[in-house]
Amino acid sequence: MTTAATLPVVETFHSLQGEGHHSGRSAFFIRLAGCTVGCPWCDTKHSWPPDRHPDMALATLAEEASEACRNGAAFIVVTGGEPLHHSLAPLTEALSVSGRPLHLETSGVDPLSGRFDWITLSPKRHRPPRADLLRHCHELKVVIHNTEDLVFAESMAAGAGEATLLLLQPGWESPDGQQLAVDHARTNPRWRLSLQTHKWLGVR
Numbered sequence: 001m002t003t004a005a006t007l008p009v010v011e012t013f014h015s016l017q018g019e020g021h022h023s024g025r026s027a028f029f030i031r032l033a034g035c036t037v038g039c040p041w042c043d044t045k046h047s048w049p050p051d052r053h054p055d056m057a058l059a060t061l062a063e064e065a066s067e068a069c070r071n072g073a074a075f076i077v078v079t080g081g082e083p084l085h086h087s088l089a090p091l092t093e094a095l096s097v098s099g100r101p102l103h104l105e106t107s108g109v110d111p112l113s114g115r116f117d118w119i120t121l122s123p124k125r126h127r128p129p130r131a132d133l134l135r136h137c138h139e140l141k142v143v144i145h146n147t148e149d150l151v152f153a154e155s156m157a158a159g160a161g162e163a164t165l166l167l168l169q170p171g172w173e174s175p176d177g178q179q180l181a182v183d184h185a186r187t188n189p190r191w192r193l194s195l196q197t198h199k200w201l202g203v204r
């Protein structure tokens with residue numbers, strides 16, 4: 001874990017949130033570099049080595065975020081990589097000048113740091129999340145490729161809070177995952193389907 005006035009950044013961009021409860025809303029994304037979780041189906045493997053990406057000053061990130069918010073971004077998403085490999089308190093403090101809600105997307109393997117208004121937990125079967133993050137996340141988004149993933153999703157839901165939104169997200173280009181997620185959401189109304197709409201639309 002690092003604590004610094006800079007963080008390694010893969011990219012920043014202003015787009016629409018593509019997934020989950022806030023799908024379709026204007027957001028500014030900060031994709032931090034570094035991940036040791038090692039999901040075989042990861043679509044951001046280029047983010048794994050932090051030293052292959054430039055360090056950016058937190059003040060610069062805050063300026064970019066504020067500019068995006070002036071141009072319509074309703075909230076700021078800190079994603080990765082695995083953002084909680086870093087100590088995020090200095091970043092969220094810097095971003096608070098934007099006045100917009102701060103969202104976090106995490107696998108939950110590290111302790112929470114920073115102050116966030118919305119936490120999306122996407123747990124991984126091979127590296128289960130911390131129980132405290134599971135209990136306090138706002139949405140639980142489980143990627144589904146096979147029946148074992150569904151069993152895992154239900155075990156995660158059992159540890160989540162009462163108000164946590166439960167989302168099944170088919171693995172990209174996984175027909176089995178699509179069918180399983182649709183069938184499970186149809187027959188288990190506490191769950192809903194989450195699609196990666198940005199990928200379907202071919203936008204960032």
Ligand code: SF4
Nearest residue numbers: 035037038039042081
């Ligand atoms: S936790 Fe996220 S960034 Fe890390 S390997 Fe898994 S999908 Fe990729």
